[in-house]
Amino acid sequence: MAELLRLDGASKLFGSLVVIDDLSMHLDEGEALGVIGPNGAGKTTLFNLISGGLKPNAGTVRFGGRDITAVSPHRRCKMGIGRSYQIPHPFEGMTVFENLLVGACFGTDRAEKQCYEPCAQILEQTGLIAKANRLAGSLTLLERKRLELARALASGPRVLLLDEIAGGLTEAECSELVETIREIRTTGMSIIWIEHIVHALVSVVDRLMVINFGRLIEDGDPHAVMKSPMVQEIYMGISAE
């Protein structure tokens, strides 16, 4: 499989606080990678380095064989990096449909009219079609999370970065969302998924990465990783099944 994304020796500091510490990782085309780690481990910061919201203090980010370390976030989106936010950032004064239109028009550089059909289809796929004309500000938490996902999809990504998309949802809502993500995976979409709900994650991903204090401490088969002593120590008692 061709390599899609690669970080080499990436570090990120906030003042003197080292949040990402000499981290290297990669993602293959079509692969689904899970990321876990305690609160404050640097997972969201890692996504910001990949999507371009933050620039690393050291190291490089490569995407599709190109060094994109200095590339701005909107250009990374056009190249195919789509992300969702841990705390949803809906465009509250726009309708759900218009939220997707933004991603479709600018993420893929198409004329507005050509985006209507694909956006409507993504709304169907993510279960938001009935809310298409509602203002995004009026959505429930589950709907906001779905909108994060739908909007990122509309931008036509090659890799989808999902940041705790199931966080704060009920068990039933969570398994619904997992179904949706499974369905997206059938199109061959690459994903990196940060999630604290380990069993949901393990049921979808091919590979699991564990981050602690900004360092990569485990990387491999999800079940094997969950059984490793280091992870057992951090995630005391949480089973992968």
Place this chain on the structure above:
Amino acid sequence: MKYRVTTATRTSRVAGLVTLAVLVFVALAPQWGTRADLRLIVEFCYFLALAQMWNLLAGYAGLVSVGQQAFVGLGGYGLFVFTIYLGVSPLMAMLLSGIAAAIFALPTAFVVFRLRGAYFAIGTWVVAEVYRLSFAQVSALGGGSGKSLPISVIRSIADSRAEREVLIFYVGLAVAVFATGIVYWILRSRHGLALTAIRDSEPASESLGVNNFNAKLVIYVIAAAVTGFVGALIFIQKLRISPDAAFALTDWTAYVIFIVVIGGIGRIEGPIIGTIVFFVLQEFLAELGTWYLMILGIMAVVIMLKAPQGLWGLVADRFGIQFFPVQRRLHVEATRDKEA
């Protein structure tokens, strides 16, 4: 499944007709109005145009400028420079003044776009002050005490005073319609999607492929051009310019902010309603002098606290009406057609 997207609503079609009727009536003002009426309508028009531009900046692009008087002043002085020193005809000079203001907006943006939030606001004000102090140094333009438009230039607008007033009236009406129209057109275009997205969340719009910086810069330059043209219009009506009048914070920005806040920020109808309210208040309260300003200030604060969506927002949200609809509504046809 078939999908259809619409923007117009029944009220918007009715509103379109009403707007047209009002416009025709106002356009006939030289037939029915006195000279004072024409003057008042021109003032109404330039405040409306300034308010539309400020709303576009602050209400959509998130650029809360308190320095738009910079462009009014540049446009006003542009008129004097182009007509007196370059011998350009007044109407052409007004257009060139708008273009000049847009050109000045680029280096200005280079400075102020590095600043965020409150610092951006202060930065725009500082830049406007720099322009004011600079023009006060130019003795060819009358320095600090200012300059009048020479008789020869005034004559070149039109021969008689009445003709001049009618001409200025139509230019005023045109710029108000143009300012409102261009905002409507921008918001309905693809660029409008980006702007509205920026208004609601800058990080999200950027990570969905919107070039926030460029989107804002385009709006800043357009607003400067229209504001500069309005500046030229203001001073062709006043026939006299000085740095203090041209770069007046109260007249060209504070009143304008009041108008937009009262009417409803982030909506095209807001500036229209706000300008009407502003002129009604001015009619009844102007004799109160300083008190008038204080009443305006208090009103603005109360509206900001109690109804941040403005007067138009109160009405529109309650009855769900939009005179200038920009929302794209998705209709799903065939099999299931029961969406909200």
